[in-house]
Amino acid sequence: MSRGIDDGVYRSISPAKNNHYNLGSSSYKWANVYATTFSGNATSATKATQDGDGAVISSTYAKLSGATFTGAINTANNTWNTIGDDAYLGDINKGGHIGIKGKNGNTGLFFVTYN
Numbered sequence: 001m002s003r004g005i006d007d008g009v010y011r012s013i014s015p016a017k018n019n020h021y022n023l024g025s026s027s028y029k030w031a032n033v034y035a036t037t038f039s040g041n042a043t044s045a046t047k048a049t050q051d052g053d054g055a056v057i058s059s060t061y062a063k064l065s066g067a068t069f070t071g072a073i074n075t076a077n078n079t080w081n082t083i084g085d086d087a088y089l090g091d092i093n094k095g096g097h098i099g100i101k102g103k104n105g106n107t108g109l110f111f112v113t114y115n
Helices: none
Strands: 080-083 087-090 099-102
Touching: 080 099
Parallel strands: none
Antiparallel strands: 080 087, 087 099
């Protein structure tokens, strides 16, 4: 037996047992859900499109692989960032200088020239 709510809800709705009942089913889904706060795990949700500040994720953040930077890359003073798996690139806290150092020992530089 199912019952509908036609006139609205004017109080909290809670299940009679904890972690026992579903809201909707695989065959009968809610069209849209509007809420201020979601608490719990979204175990089968699709990807988010905005971060917590409302910025669009796809145009705000660089991908872990294959990203192209078009603006300045800023690093904090005396901070080293891993490049690849065996080198660091960072600020050496000396005006007009950038540092490159080996992650696993001595630093080596190899310059490639193209004809």
